[in-house]
Amino acid sequence: MDITMQQASERADSMLDATLSAIEPEVIWTHSGTSEGGCDVSRSRMVMTVISKERRGEFLGVVQRFWGKSGYMIKSVNKSGEFPAIFAQSSDGFGISLVVGGAGQVAFEVDSPCVKPSEVVDPATPANGPDYDHPIPRPNVHSGFWSSSTSISASSPTVSADWR
Numbered sequence: 001m002d003i004t005m006q007q008a009s010e011r012a013d014s015m016l017d018a019t020l021s022a023i024e025p026e027v028i029w030t031h032s033g034t035s036e037g038g039c040d041v042s043r044s045r046m047v048m049t050v051i052s053k054e055r056r057g058e059f060l061g062v063v064q065r066f067w068g069k070s071g072y073m074i075k076s077v078n079k080s081g082e083f084p085a086i087f088a089q090s091s092d093g094f095g096i097s098l099v100v101g102g103a104g105q106v107a108f109e110v111d112s113p114c115v116k117p118s119e120v121v122d123p124a125t126p127a128n129g130p131d132y133d134h135p136i137p138r139p140n141v142h143s144g145f146w147s148s149s150t151s152i153s154a155s156s157p158t159v160s161a162d163w164r
Contacts, residue, residue, distance in 0.1 A: 004118035005041045008094075009034065012043040012110035013123050015096055019108060020045070020128075022066040023059070027051075028129035028141040032107065034122070039114040047106035048129050050139040053082075054151040056100060060084055063098050072096060103138040 003011075020029055027049035035042045051059050064074065064086050072088040075095075085099040093113035100106055129141060 002116070004116045005036060005039075005112070005120050006118045008112035008115045009041045009043055009120045009123070011092075011094060012041065012112060013125055015090065015094060015110050016043060016045055016108055017125050018070065019063060019066060019096070023062055025143060025145045026128070027106075027143065027146060029108075030127040030129060030132050030136060031123055032136055033134075034120060036120055039117060040112045041115070041120055042109055042111040043123065044107060044109040045127075046136050047108070048137075048139050049141045049143045050147040051100075051104050051106055052147050052149050053104065054149050055146050056084065056104065058152050059106070059146065060086060060098065060100075067096065105139050 020027065027047050029045045029047050029049075032044045032046040035044075060079075064077070067086070067088045068074065070090075072090050074086065074088050076085075076087040078085045083100050085097065087095065087097045089095050095109075095111040097109050098106060099109075
């Protein structure tokens, strides 16, 4: 790919910005790092909003539908167990993932294809909540919607049949 690591990190940030902006109601997130390889770069963000087990399927469904509408190819979906995940790829070769980890913490990450080495600066988009130093704490922001222990009705048209 004929772009630099800095340009790739900016592309990764724009993919993360768009994904997080598509989630309604809004979730609080923080930056969780930049990794640079020999010819690739990744950016990641952690959701600090508590996503309850009862609302997790809806959350993943919102993201999966947005990625599909954005033209990303869904490469893999893990719906089983406590740690569901979605892995997708953009048409220009960037990988994007959502992984639910311990305590239900949601992590987003974008990985670039091989690009030209360059210096990489911090993301320009500020976190929409506290920007933590490492280690990042477990989710600690309550949402009346995402943190609710009431499941969304299976008849709700907003719930993806794939995540019921």
